[in-house]
Amino acid sequence: MHGYFGSEDSGKVDSTDRRQRSSLQVCDGEKPVHRNDRETAESSSMSGFQDRFFGTAKSLVRSVMFFAVGGVLLAMAAVSLRGQTDCLACHGDKTMQDSAGHSISVDGKTFSASVHGSFKCNDCHADIKEYPHPDKVAKVDCKKCHADEASGLAGSVHSSSAEHPCTSCHGDAHAIFPKADARSSVYPLNVPGTCGKCHGDGAMANKHGLRNVYPAYMDSIHGFALSKEGLLVAANCQSCHGSHHILSRKDPQSPTYKTNIPKTCGSCHAKIELDYENGAHGHAVAAGDLKAPVCTDCHTAHAILQPTEAAFRTQSTPICGSCHTDKMSTYRDTFHSQLGSLGGYVETARCWDCHGAHEILPASDPRSPIAAANLVKTCGRCHAGANLSFVQYQPHANARDRKLNPALYYVRLFMNVLLISVLTFFLIHTILWLFRARFEQIRKGSGDGEKNA
């Protein structure tokens, strides 16, 4: 089997090359065996020998005997060499199985087209030196050539080679293609499916305490771009997580570690990363405030939605509100929130319609959309005809805070007193009346009220 795995076709085209490659390999008994063309050359040089030493009969006979035997041996060796070299003679059989019933057949055609197609079988299956070979053969060690990848993998979350052999991502060892090749399991459009083999499996996710992120990703804006548009630059799993040296998001070295996320997303969304870093959240994170949000806190990591979509508009406000609780509660009191909470109407102002999304700046900053000088413009984006008086409206007014909003506080107080006193009085009035009227009816013995119906 110590030949090459080339297909019959490529064998024909490429036979010289194949022969050269196979020349050093195989042994017959203990003797090195040479390949056919060299053998032919050697045969001619043998004839020269014979001519030179023809003079001595004895030596002639010995020479003839020696070379005859050697020639026969060599000829026999060449025949047997042919059979051993072509592993595919056996492994090309599609039904070939090992004793455990696993397929050990190799599709020579696919292999020869694969990234390793120019290699000989025992470049990788290095423990096999002769035919017949032992039933049990050693596992192929990819790291012999791919040392960098192997060392990356060793320090990663996928370090256990028993659970994560190279083939778990790269697929069939005899059909590995370059990642730019659409047939590759790590071709950008195939990456989610490859990772999803495990990470789309709920049981596997549970076992490792992970969320089942595959469906979330596939329904995200990145997933759609990838699966629907075939956009090669759309983020796939390894765009953010890396490939071999994948680290837990808790590892400060990981591209998905909180403080590294803006940079990770920024590798595509460069302008937004810049805006973010100039904004209040970016400043806070840079200053070491890990409570401040990074990209994924608002956009989520996998189920990222198109921000202009209704679904994102409705889900975004509570996300801001999960930190800005005071602003959230006053926002909830406003028409903006009341309208916005009801499905189907997404146009009302959300946090970032007024505050900006990435470059969020305090009102004291003249560049901020909520700086006093910019309010007419900011409100005017929705409210045509907004003027200086209109923008006095306080989108976070607190009617319960007498110091902050005295006028509003007293208006609310008046309305509440009115509501409670009217209802209380009439509730008592009505209940008393009910009892009295019923009592009167019973006393008069005409309790069915039929006459009035």
Place this chain on the structure above:
Amino acid sequence: MPELERIEEPRVTEPGEKERYFIRFTLAQRYLHAVLFTTFLGLAATGLPLRFSESVWARELARVVGGFGAILFFHKFCALALTLAFLIHVKDLATRAFVHHEKGIFWGNTSMVANWKDVKDLFGHLRWFIGMGPRPTFERYAYWEKFDYWAVFWGMVVIGFSGYAMWFAPFFARFLPGWALNAVLVVHSEEGLLAILFIFSIHFVNTHLRPDSFPMDMVIFTGVESEEEFKTKRPQEYQRLARQGKLNARVGQAPASWQIHFARVVGFTAILIGLTLLVLTLSAYFT
């Protein structure tokens, strides 16, 4: 009864008729009430989901009718219809007061304006509730009916103004201070809530569900009430009309059976919707 003196409806009393029916409301007044309660139900049904937009039923309701856009459309549509009805009513009042010089509008036995008798009636009624005095005898409009009227009148002015101020905020901002734009929402929702709670509990019980009228006072739907009911509920008016010899002028036709069936269906539907909204409101308020 100035407004009733102008009634052109036929007043036929069949000879030998067992029971006489007396007209209490004109057709226009009954229509006004119909427009009022249908638009009010519509406004309540579309306003409550906004007021309690965080509650599950509000979101479900909004989803069912086509989202907030649909809700706001219905709300504004009902608001415009109610505004129109209100303006017609005010115009009618103004014509009667200033063109026909009906002084009875502002003062007297048939006026909606509260007077000293209403105060005495209120306390007398309360005393009667607890068995400490005789039942007061009422005129054409009892004090709680006047309260209902003025509550709705005031409510329409307040809710209407604050509603339009929100609808056309940039326009109203030209002459309202900034904080008023915040205040109008508070006013609109609190006054709306008061109206809803009042109508769906107090008005329903006082007017329709109390034992004297149970299960429903049909007079606002048919326009007429039986002589006995008239005598029991408003003895002072009955006696005054009898004294003045105007009783016959008030006699109307007994309601047709289809009228009663129709009124029952409409009335019970309205009450059912109202009570449902009341339960939803209370559930949202206390959760």
